[in-house]
Amino acid sequence: MKLKYLLPGLVLAFAATTSAKAATVTAAVAANFTKTIEEIGQAFTEDTGHTIRFSFGPSGKLFAQIRNGAPFDLFFSANETAPKAAIKHGLGVEDSYFVYAQGVLVLYSPTLPVANNAMDILKKAEFRHLSMANPKTAPYGAQAEVFLNNVGLYNTVRPKLVNGESIAHAFQYVVTKNAEIGFVAKSQVVDPASPAYNNGEYWTLPADQYNPINQGAVITKRGAKNEAAIAFMDYMKSPKAIEIIQRYGYNLPE
Numbered sequence: 001m002k003l004k005y006l007l008p009g010l011v012l013a014f015a016a017t018t019s020a021k022a023a024t025v026t027a028a029v030a031a032n033f034t035k036t037i038e039e040i041g042q043a044f045t046e047d048t049g050h051t052i053r054f055s056f057g058p059s060g061k062l063f064a065q066i067r068n069g070a071p072f073d074l075f076f077s078a079n080e081t082a083p084k085a086a087i088k089h090g091l092g093v094e095d096s097y098f099v100y101a102q103g104v105l106v107l108y109s110p111t112l113p114v115a116n117n118a119m120d121i122l123k124k125a126e127f128r129h130l131s132m133a134n135p136k137t138a139p140y141g142a143q144a145e146v147f148l149n150n151v152g153l154y155n156t157v158r159p160k161l162v163n164g165e166s167i168a169h170a171f172q173y174v175v176t177k178n179a180e181i182g183f184v185a186k187s188q189v190v191d192p193a194s195p196a197y198n199n200g201e202y203w204t205l206p207a208d209q210y211n212p213i214n215q216g217a218v219i220t221k222r223g224a225k226n227e228a229a230i231a232f233m234d235y236m237k238s239p240k241a242i243e244i245i246q247r248y249g250y251n252l253p254e
Helices: 008-016 031-048 059-067 081-088 114-124 139-150 154-160 167-175 186-190 227-235 239-247
Strands: 024-030 051-057 074-076 098-103 105-109 130-133 161-164 181-185 201-204 213-219
Touching: 024 031, 024 059, 024 227, 031 051, 031 098, 031 167, 031 186, 031 227, 031 239, 051 059, 051 227, 059 074, 059 081, 074 081, 074 227, 081 213, 105 114, 105 139, 105 167, 105 186, 114 154, 114 201, 130 139, 130 167, 139 154, 139 167, 139 181, 139 213, 154 161, 161 167, 167 181, 167 186, 181 186, 186 201, 213 227
Parallel strands: 024 051, 024 074, 130 161, 130 181
Antiparallel strands: 074 213, 098 213, 105 181, 105 201
16 A cells, blocks of 8 residues: 655644634543654644644544444544444545554563563463453554464463553553563554653564454544544654654554
8 A cells, every 4th residue: 555645835824824724632542552643643743733633542432432332533543443334334534534543562561671582482381460451442462462473472371461451551560560461562662752762672473373463444434524533644744744644663564
């Protein structure tokens, strides 16, 4: 999938019309993308004058809120299923859908040498707890489970698993050392503001051992006529936003 990039001049055009057309947009955003989209949102406001407000949580819960009438103009999920379901149920604008990022799974530990010995550590399973997001509700958890099954270690580590409601909760278990080791998003460990940054080690899971974590976004029917919502979706495809997305450890679809 190829993204359509904004021309640099278009961002300037946004700014030029700010005083007359500044507006507010609300966005429901998957928890794993918190820091990334906050930085993009700040740049968007500086460039356009529009204000954007975020509400973070597990993708499934955010979709449920949208179905129940929550006033969101945009929906940034950690998977493709939820935003496509929004379209199917008449809650999203079909031609606005796109994959804005691909998540990357890592195995992180503040104390164990996972950078070079991840598979041995998983095979021995001598740790007390292994954290991961709930595979039934969180895309990162689902793919961590796929990985464990693919490498034949799910039954080995199953007694040690602790599930967080979201990838954010799974990360908290590890960073607070309630779990010695955990499957988390790469974005959570490469962020300089993260408590995991330069604190412990991480190992990037082989991409061919789990399914791509395509994170899809859609404009909701509520946001279809919101100029700021449309502008932000375009901004997410701009070179400035893409640089931020990649810097936070995400890939982009080809």
